[in-house]
Amino acid sequence: VRNPVRTEGEAFSWVLAAVAVFGTIVVGALLGGGDVALGMAVALVVGAAVGIYLSREPKEREPAVWERGDRASGDGS
Amino acid sequence: VSAVPADAHEHEHHGPPAANVSSRVDARLLGIYIFIGSEIMLFGSFFTALFFARVIVAGGTWPPEGFHLPVWLAFVNTCILVTSSFSMHWALTSIKRNYRAGLIAGLTLTFLLGLTFLLIQAREYTRLGFSPSENAFASTFYALTGLHGAHVFVGLSLLLMAIVRSVRGHYGPAAHDHLGVEIPGIYWHFVDVMWIVVFTVVYVL
Numbered sequence: 001v002r003n004p005v006r007t008e009g010e011a012f013s014w015v016l017a018a019v020a021v022f023g024t025i026v027v028g029a030l031l032g033g034g035d036v037a038l039g040m041a042v043a044l045v046v047g048a049a050v051g052i053y054l055s056r057e058p059k060e061r062e063p064a065v066w067e068r069g070d071r072a073s074g075d076g077s
Numbered sequence: 078v079s080a081v082p083a084d085a086h087e088h089e090h091h092g093p094p095a096a097n098v099s100s101r102v103d104a105r106l107l108g109i110y111i112f113i114g115s116e117i118m119l120f121g122s123f124f125t126a127l128f129f130a131r132v133i134v135a136g137g138t139w140p141p142e143g144f145h146l147p148v149w150l151a152f153v154n155t156c157i158l159v160t161s162s163f164s165m166h167w168a169l170t171s172i173k174r175n176y177r178a179g180l181i182a183g184l185t186l187t188f189l190l191g192l193t194f195l196l197i198q199a200r201e202y203t204r205l206g207f208s209p210s211e212n213a214f215a216s217t218f219y220a221l222t223g224l225h226g227a228h229v230f231v232g233l234s235l236l237l238m239a240i241v242r243s244v245r246g247h248y249g250p251a252a253h254d255h256l257g258v259e260i261p262g263i264y265w266h267f268v269d270v271m272w273i274v275v276f277t278v279v280y281v282l
Contacts, residue, residue, distance in 0.1 A: 005110070
């Protein structure tokens with residue numbers, strides 16, 4: 001699975017996603033009560049986790065450290 | 078055979094040899110990932126305590142009779158913290174465009190919004206009318222919100238250092254020149270996401 005928080009920009013997108021997901025749960029709680037909100041919370045969180053797992057799979061497998069050759073030269077870049 | 082004289086490298090390099098790098102991720106970024114991973118587990122344990130107290134210990138009514146939380150005040154605080162994530166993102170976008178005034182303004186705004194959040198939370202504590210020792214509800218409420226407040230304080234400290242460094246001109250548009258903003262930014266967004274979860278679970282559900 002690809003690291004979903006490689007940059008600050010990606011971390012910011014997590015904030016937006018959290019607002020969307022938990023905002024929906026809060027609206028569900030206000031309209032339908034605690035049980036409806038709990039059901040929505042479980043469904044949304046599980047759905048989001050599965051979606052991330054399926055969509056973020058990298059196209060190319062990252063080479064192992066011992067296969068990288070001169071890229072692991074220790075310059076930190 | 079190298080054309081460079083054998084002693085040339087000795088004159089170029091001073092100090093100990095460079096550390097071996099076995100990961101494609103920068104060591105400082107890797108550090109914040111591991112730290113955030115441990116933080117998620119820490120918050121997870123506090124949430125577990127809350128759910129245990131709510132489902133197993135309390136059983137029925139939650140919050141217990143006579144206990145009320147200021148939901149709308151917490152909602153306003155949530156909006157403040159979410160807004161601070163936007164200003165944080167603006168700050169980093171600015172330095173990537175070499176717009177230093179935007180960086181300083183964004184970081185300062187983020188700091189002030191975070192400080193406002195913390196002060197409102199402190200004021201809320203003084204008006205709640207119950208203490209952590211009263212029952213399981215009060216204990217878990219203060220534990221979760223207090224733990225988060227401590228993280229906001231740490232984030233504010235990081236932001237303050239980033240503001241000082243940005244005023245001194247330490248950051249640049251290249252990726253390796255603004256890690257000192259990027260890493261506090263990732264941490265700040267984590268604190269923000271965690272509050273959204275805390276608000277939903279503690280105040281709404």
